[in-house]
C-alpha cells in the first residue's frame with residue numbers, strides 16, 4: 001500500500017508516520033508537509049533513511065503539486081495537515097480557513113481525480129462544540145464549532161462528506177479528543193506546562209481552570225486511524241477517545257507535583273475567548289465496529305510524556321527560540337503582566 005500522509009512533520013502526523021512504518025514495514029509512506037512553525041523534520045530523524053519513506057515539502061493548497069503527488073500511485077490519503085492551535089485561530093483566523101478548508105478541498109479534488117481507494121480526514125471533537133456537565137459527543141452530535149479553528153475543521157469535514165455524497169469518493173472522518181505525548185509543540189497545554197515549569201516560569205491557567213478536556217495518548221490515536229484505514233466502513237465518521245476527562249487545573253497540579261515544582265507557579269489569567277467548557281468523547285462505535293481499544297492509561301501516559309520532555313530538552317529548547325517567542329509575547333504578554341519577556 002502507498003500512503004500519502006499530509007502534515008506528517010507535526011505532532012500527531014510524525015507519530016503516525018513512525019507508527020505505520022513500524023506496524024507495516026512493507027507500506028510506502030509519502031509525507032507532504034509545508035513545514036509551518038509547527039512542522040519539524042527533527043521529529044522524523046529515526047526514519048529518514050528508511051527506503052519506504054519519502055518527504056516532500058509542499059503546501060496542501062497547491063493544486064498542481066497535490067495532483068502531481070497523488071497521480072503517482074497513491075492508494076490512501078490521510079490528511080493531518082492543518083493549522084491546529086485554537087489561540088492562534090483567535091489571533092489570525094484567515095490561515096485556518098485557507099489550510100483547513102481550502103487545503104482539504106484541494107486534496108479531495110486530487111483524490112477524486114486519481115481515484116484513491118480511501119481518503120481519511122483527521123478531524124477533531126472540537127467540531128461538536130462544548131458539552132454541559134453531562135453527556136458525551138457521539139457521531140450523531142450536531143456540529144456546533146465555537147472557535148475559528150473548530151469552524152474551519154468543521155468546514156473541512158462538511159466538504160469531505162459532500163465529496164462522498166456527490167461524487168462517491170470513498171472517505172472516512174475521524175474525530176479525536178485532546179492528544180498528548182512525544183513531539184507535541186510547546187504551545188499546547190501539556191508541553192507548555194512541562195517546559196515552563198522546568199524553566200521555573202509562571203504557568204498560565206485560563207479562566208477558573210475548571211474546563212475539561214478528554215486526554216488520549218498519541219499512539220492510541222495512531223492505532224485508531226490505522227484501523228479506520230483498513231476496516232472503516234466507507235462514508236462513516238468515527239469518534240476516538242479514551243474516557244480520560246480531566247480539568248485543566250488537575251493536569252497542571254499533576255505535572256507540577258511530578259516535577260517537584262511549587263504550586264505557586266500557577267497564574268490564573270484572562271480566559272480564552274469563546275472557551276469551550278467541556279469535551280467528552282463516546283468511542284463506542286470504534287470499539288464495537290472495529291475492535292479498537294486504547295492501550296495507555298492517563299496515569300502512565302503522563303509519566304512517560306513528562307519523562308520524554310525531560311530527556312529531550314534540546315528538542316523543545318530549540319523550538320523556544322526565534323519566532324515562537326514572538327507568539328508567546330503576543331498571546332501571554334499583557335495577560336501575565338509581561339512576565340513572559
Ligand code: NAD
Pocket residue numbers: 006007008009010011012013032033034035036037038039040058059060061079080081082083084085099103122123124125153175176177178179180185
Ligand atoms: P500540528 O500543528 O502539530 O501539525 C500540523 C502539521 O501540518 C505541521 O507539520 C504543519 O507544518 C503542517 N501544515 C500546516 N499547514 C499546512 C499546509 N498548508 N500544507 C502542508 N502542511 C501543512 O498539529 P497536530 O496536533 O499534530 O494535529 C494534526 C491533525 O490532527 C490536525 O488536523 C488536527 O486538527 C487534528 N487533531 C489534533 C488533536 C490534538 O490534540 N493535537 C486532536 C484531534 C485532532
Ligand code: DAU
Pocket residue numbers: 084085086087123124125126176177178179187188189190192204205206207211212213248272279
Ligand atoms: O480536542 C481536540 C483539540 O485539542 C485539537 O483539535 C486541537 O488541535 C488541540 O490544540 C487541542 O485543543 P485545545 O484548545 O483543547 O488544546 P490546548 O492545549 O490549547 O488547551 C487545552 C486546555 O488548556 C484548554 O481548555 C485551554 C487551556 N489552556 C491552554 C493553554 C495553551 C490554558 O489554561 N492555558 C494555556 O496556556
